[in-house]
Amino acid sequence: MSTETPPLDIDLFRSFDFLRHWSSEQLRRLAARVRIEQAPSGRLLVSRGGSHDFGLFLLDGWLRLKHPGGQVREVRSIDPEAREALTRGLPEACDVVSVTPVRFFRLTNALMEEIARMEPSVDRDAELQPDIDVEQVAGEIGQRMRQALDEDRLELPSLPEVAIRVTEALDDDVSDASDIAQIVQVDPAITAKLIKAANSALYGRLTPVETCTAAVVRLGSGITQKLVISFAVRELFRSDSGALQQQMWSLWKHSTRIAALCHLLARLDGRFDPEQAMLAGLLHDVGVIAVVQYLDTLKEAVSPAHAVSRVVDRLRAEMSAEILQRWRFAEPFVTAAREAEAWMRNPEDGPDLCDLVVVAQLHERMGGETAAPMPVLGDTPAFGRLRLGDLTMEGRLAINDEMASQLAQTESLLNI
Known part of the structure; x- marks a missing residue:
């Protein structure tokens, strides 16, 4: 322990x-x-x-x-x-x-x-601060952050090198499992995680794999790529600042929970790649990293605590979409980040990754307290476009023991 x-x-x-x-x-x-x-x-x-x-x-x-x-x-x-x-x-x-x-x-x-x-x-x-105008503080900081972005003065997180190289290797249609393993093995921590993933309850078989190449063969190139990205971005959710690390820790916990729910929903629906759905859930709030880091650089303190929350709420979708575009993610990932809290979105085509993220977030929020009013999950267009079965009396997804076990396995996978 x-x-x-x-x-x-x-x-x-x-x-x-x-x-x-x-x-x-x-x-x-x-x-x-x-x-x-x-x-x-x-x-x-x-x-x-x-x-x-x-x-x-x-x-x-x-x-x-x-x-x-x-x-x-x-x-x-x-x-x-x-x-x-x-x-x-x-x-x-x-x-x-x-x-x-x-x-x-x-x-x-x-x-x-x-x-x-x-x-x-x-x-x-x-x-201590009864007269503070939280919305005014959030608006002013948001405006300054957008201006810094427009003037290219805002430091945004970069996609880790190992994730970029694996993606490039898969795009050239020439690299095989050995080539991909060579790239991954530059990062010993991700190599160990990939082997553990190949032997996990989600992907493992009777015979355990012991090498990175064997792990890539078992997982396949598509799953390998998405897992490498997932493991690599974990490092972005860290900070040397004790106060900042608290927020990063909470963000990672939320992101892995939504990722696990998206993975489960994709499997239930049957029309999505579960690992792609998991990655969309994991990255839908990646912009919060940039917002929190920017707030940490400000000379003046941002208080009270709920003023920080309002700044994050105002900018999370915009910054998440911006980062994923700069990382050259496909448009469905960018949309899932930009519209992750557009609860009643109803595009003409569908279903898409954003539907999974919306349903996952509403399901999770209905299990706890939230200050903002939430729509009924069953009334949302996103839920109507997905094939998910019935809801509970409380308006949440009906998750049985087998599904709960799958959720736990996926969350465990992202935290190995």
């Missing part, structure tokens, strides 16, 4: 019911005292009868809770039940085992009580 070093984004805590109304200051203090843990599948995390004083909270993956008498309960991170602590007892009433690789954190009762007593549940950010 390992502990991740990136600091926690306080918005992560707000997804849990009992922390939803804590102030920003309380959540920041909590984030400074808590670390995310991760464990592989099949790991015993909590033993029945054990004495402990903490609650276990699931972020990603799938857990199995084994009760006395043979009763088994399974909880996935997408389930409403995961919004509460999954262990509470002294002694504990069940064994908790990871079904898939998982990410989670633990909170002790003592820490919770200490911070809960700290102050009333009010948002200190809003309290």
